[in-house]
Amino acid sequence: MDLNSTPKLAPGCRLHPTDSILLIPEGTLNLTGPTREILSKLDGNKNVTTVVTELVAQFEGADAKEIESDVLNVLSRLQQRGVVRA
Amino acid sequence: MSSISSNPSPQPGSPLSLIAELTHRCPLHCLYCSNPIEMQRAETELSTADWKRVFQQAAQMGVLHLHLTGGEPLARRDLPELIRAGRDAGLYINMITSGVGLTEERLAALVEAGLEHLQLSFQDIEEMAANHIAGTRAHAIKLALVPVLKKYPLAFTINLVVHRMNLDHLEEFIALAEELGPDRLEIAHVQYYGWALKNRSLLMPTEEQVMRSLPIVEAAKERLKGKIHLEAVFPDYFGSFPKACVGGWGRQMMLIDPAGQALPCHSAAVIPGLTFDNVREHDLEWIWNSSSAFQRFRGDAWMSDTCLSCPRKEKDFGGCRCQAFMLTGDPDAIDPVCSLSPHHGLLMELRVSQPEVLPIWRD
Numbered sequence: 432m433d434l435n436s437t438p439k440l441a442p443g444c445r446l447h448p449t450d451s452i453l454l455i456p457e458g459t460l461n462l463t464g465p466t467r468e469i470l471s472k473l474d475g476n477k478n479v480t481t482v483v484t485e486l487v488a489q490f491e492g493a494d495a496k497e498i499e500s501d502v503l504n505v506l507s508r509l510q511q512r513g514v515v516r517a
Numbered sequence: 518m519s520s521i522s523s524n525p526s527p528q529p530g531s532p533l534s535l536i537a538e539l540t541h542r543c544p545l546h547c548l549y550c551s552n553p554i555e556m557q558r559a560e561t562e563l564s565t566a567d568w569k570r571v572f573q574q575a576a577q578m579g580v581l582h583l584h585l586t587g588g589e590p591l592a593r594r595d596l597p598e599l600i601r602a603g604r605d606a607g608l609y610i611n612m613i614t615s616g617v618g619l620t621e622e623r624l625a626a627l628v629e630a631g632l633e634h635l636q637l638s639f640q641d642i643e644e645m646a647a648n649h650i651a652g653t654r655a656h657a658i659k660l661a662l663v664p665v666l667k668k669y670p671l672a673f674t675i676n677l678v679v680h681r682m683n684l685d686h687l688e689e690f691i692a693l694a695e696e697l698g699p700d701r702l703e704i705a706h707v708q709y710y711g712w713a714l715k716n717r718s719l720l721m722p723t724e725e726q727v728m729r730s731l732p733i734v735e736a737a738k739e740r741l742k743g744k745i746h747l748e749a750v751f752p753d754y755f756g757s758f759p760k761a762c763v764g765g766w767g768r769q770m771m772l773i774d775p776a777g778q779a780l781p782c783h784s785a786a787v788i789p790g791l792t793f794d795n796v797r798e799h800d801l802e803w804i805w806n807s808s809s810a811f812q813r814f815r816g817d818a819w820m821s822d823t824c825l826s827c828p829r830k831e832k833d834f835g836g837c838r839c840q841a842f843m844l845t846g847d848p849d850a851i852d853p854v855c856s857l858s859p860h861h862g863l864l865m866e867l868r869v870s871q872p873e874v875l876p877i878w879r880d
């Protein structure tokens with residue numbers, strides 16, 4: 432996972448319409464902090480840089496570098512878990 | 518027993534998953550079938566409208582996942598309609614199938630209706646061996662189905678059912694699955710309920726077999742990380758403490774059988790004296806909160822003093838009720854898997870192989 436990757440949710444994984452959980456085959460993942468926000472931006476076309484830019488615009492005053500590393504971190508972990516594809 | 522805190526009838530939280538056994542009709546005759554031996558006939562099955570109502574009630578109660586199973590769910594002609602109803606209600610739709618009868622045309626219709634996850638079970642790497650277990654030519658059909666499945670936007674799990682006769686081939690088994698490239702791979706040991714109980718001594722692996730398999734699974738998990746999500750469930754026969762299968766009795770899931778009876782667990786019918794309420798007569802919420810079968814092992818009033826005073830009771834809830842009953846004759850007994858059970862010795866006996874037994878096939 433890097434800034435040029437175009438991540439998306441793996442098949443059979445989707446966000447719960449209202450709660451901070453990801454519905455996955457055979458269960459759920461609880462999404463903490465901004466994870467839901469990050470995942471809701473993935474569409475398989477945007478790259479990570481675009482996702483970060485959008486989040487920076489949305490959370491005024493937040494540190495762009497920090498957001499970038501958080502996003503990469505979250506996405507890599509979820510990729511290892513098999514619920515995000517890059 | 519005033520020193521022991523007891524919690525006789527707690528308010529249940531809401532269930533998270535609903536298992537809908539759409540039919541008991543099935544083209545296969547697995548040695549390890551865990552369906553009840555008294556199967557329900559097609560005429561007694563719930564109607565399309567009944568199932569739709571049940572799915573809506575489930576979603577309203579907070580259920581997230583709907584597991585469509587059987588028998589073979591494909592035997593229901595109204596399957597796409599049922600899937601769509603579940604999705605419209607807001608449920609996540611999972612289906613467990615043998616794949617027999619699943620043409621590309623039917624698959625496309627199911628995905629279009631909202632199917633999100635499909636689970637296909639495999640019994641063995643060699644077709645001959647596979648057919649020995651499943652009793653039909655299902656294996657070749659499944660292999661041919663995999664490339665078709667992968668064209669569609671749904672999660673696809675391969676389920677490897679392992680037991681004494683194939684556990685020694687686990688490495689090849691995993692390699693085959695890897696080639697097929699599912700999103701998930703589940704390795705599950707046969708559970709000894711229903712029909713499988715009759716074949717228990719034939720199917721139950723030896724302790725050495727299980728020990729040999731552990732590092733193989735760990736190595737595969739590492740190797741497949743980020744590509745295939747591997748989950749392996751080991752039999753609790755070899756442990757010292759029981760597991761809380763499906764999260765405990767009446768705590769997380771509800772199963773509706775083909776005729777509409779609501780059960781707290783897929784094998785609950787083995788326990789004598791339980792009466793199951795029917796979704797034809799009651800709504801799901803009433804059943805969940807008030808049905809006597811669901812209340813039977815909630816809380817800890819029924820537990821032995823050993824469990825009552827044990828800190829693990831909040832984790833394993835005293836273990837499996839069905840197993841306790843089947844091995845000791847007493848559904849309130851401590852699960853014999855627990856080393857504190859006076860019947861734990863029974864498990865020690867079962868671990869020993871009895872290789873000369875013959876299989877019992879289901880008609």
Ligand code: SF4
Pocket residue numbers: 758759823824825827828829830831833834835836851852855856857858
């Ligand atoms: S004594 Fe009961 S609660 Fe404690 S581990 Fe054994 S089965 Fe579980």
Ligand code: SF4
Pocket residue numbers: 760761762763765766781782783784785836837838839840
């Ligand atoms: S009673 Fe046994 S079989 Fe039934 S859900 Fe509990 S652990 Fe599983």
